[in-house]
Amino acid sequence: MKPLAIFGGTFDPIHIGHLSVAWEAAELLDAEVRLMPASVPPHRLPPTASAEQRVAMLRAALRGQSRLTLDTRELDRSGPSYTIDTLHELRKEFGDRPLVLLLGADAFAGLRSWQRWRELFDVTHIGVINRPGVDTCISVELERAVAPRRTEDLAVIRRQPAGRMIELVVTPLEVSATRIRELLAVGRDPRYLLPAGLFDDPALLAPYRESFAH
Ligand SMILES: Nc1ncnc2c1ncn2[C@@H]1O[C@H](COP(=O)(O)OP(=O)(O)OP(=O)(O)O)[C@@H](O)[C@H]1O
Numbered sequence: 001m002k003p004l005a006i007f008g009g010t011f012d013p014i015h016i017g018h019l020s021v022a023w024e025a026a027e028l029l030d031a032e033v034r035l036m037p038a039s040v041p042p043h044r045l046p047p048t049a050s051a052e053q054r055v056a057m058l059r060a061a062l063r064g065q066s067r068l069t070l071d072t073r074e075l076d077r078s079g080p081s082y083t084i085d086t087l088h089e090l091r092k093e094f095g096d097r098p099l100v101l102l103l104g105a106d107a108f109a110g111l112r113s114w115q116r117w118r119e120l121f122d123v124t125h126i127g128v129i130n131r132p133g134v135d136t137c138i139s140v141e142l143e144r145a146v147a148p149r150r151t152e153d154l155a156v157i158r159r160q161p162a163g164r165m166i167e168l169v170v171t172p173l174e175v176s177a178t179r180i181r182e183l184l185a186v187g188r189d190p191r192y193l194l195p196a197g198l199f200d201d202p203a204l205l206a207p208y209r210e211s212f213a214h
C-alpha cells in the first residue's frame with residue numbers, strides 16, 4: 001500500500017533543505033509526504049516566527065505542486081507537540097496504511113529523549129534522512145534498540161503498517177534554518193536558500209528581519 005510519510009518540524013523558516021529532502025523521500029518511498037509544523041516544538045527554545053507565520057510560509061513554499069502537502073493538526077492542540085500523540089491520531093485515521101515518520105539524521109540521533117519514543121515503532125516506520133554538517137552520531141543504546149528494526153527493503157515498508165527503520169539516501173544539502181535566521185537578522189538576503197514563494201510577500205520574512213530593523 002502507498003505509504004503516508006510525515007515530516008515534522010519547526011520550519012522556522014521552511015528552507016530548500018526541507019523541501020528537497022522531503023521531495024526525494026517522496027520519490028524513494030512512492031509516498032505522499034505531509035509537512036507537519038509543530039505548534040510548540042518540544043526540546044527547543046520557542047521559534048522566532050509564530051505558528052501562524054510559519055504556516056503562511058509553508059503554504060507559500062508548497063504552492064504549485066501536490067506531492068508535498070501540509071498538515072496543521074499539531075496547531076489545534078495545546079501544549080508541546082509530542083510526535084507520539086500525533087502518530088496515534090494518524091494511525092486511527094488511516095487504519096493499516098503504512099506510516100513513515102521522516103527524520104533528519106540529527107533529529108533521529110536525539111530520539112531517546114523523545115516522549116515515549118519506543119512506542120513510536122508501534123504506530124509508524126521511521127525513515128532517517130542523511131544530513132551533512134550536523135551531529136548525527138547515534139548512541140550505542142539507540143543503535144541496539146533499532147538494529148532489529150532496520151531494513152533496506154522498500155517493499156517491507158509498503159507491506160507492513162509500522163515497526164521498521166530505513167535509511168533514505170538523498171542529495172546532501174548543508175542548509176539550516178538557524179543559518180538562514182542569522183543571515184536575515186543581519187540584513188542579508190539568502191534568496192536561493194529559501195523557496196521563491198517566500199519572497200512574494202515581504203510580510204512572510206518580516207519576523208526574521210525585525211531584529212535588523214530595530
Ligand atoms: N538540510 C537538511 N537535510 C536533511 N534534513 C533536514 C535538513 N534541514 C532540516 N532537516 C530535518 O527537518 C526536520 C525539521 O527540521 P527543523 O525545522 O528543525 O529545521 P532545521 O534547519 O534543523 O532548523 P534549526 O536550524 O532551527 O534547528 C528535522 O528532522 C531535521 O533533521
Ligand SMILES: O=C(O)c1ccc[n+]([C@@H]2O[C@H](COP(=O)([O-])O)[C@@H](O)[C@H]2O)c1
Nearest residue numbers: 008009010038042043082083084114115
Ligand atoms: O515527541 C517528542 O518528544 C519530540 C521531541 C523533539 C522533536 N520532536 C518532533 O521532531 C520534529 C523535528 O523537530 P525539530 O525541533 O528538529 O524541528 C518536530 O515534528 C518535533 O515536534 C518530537
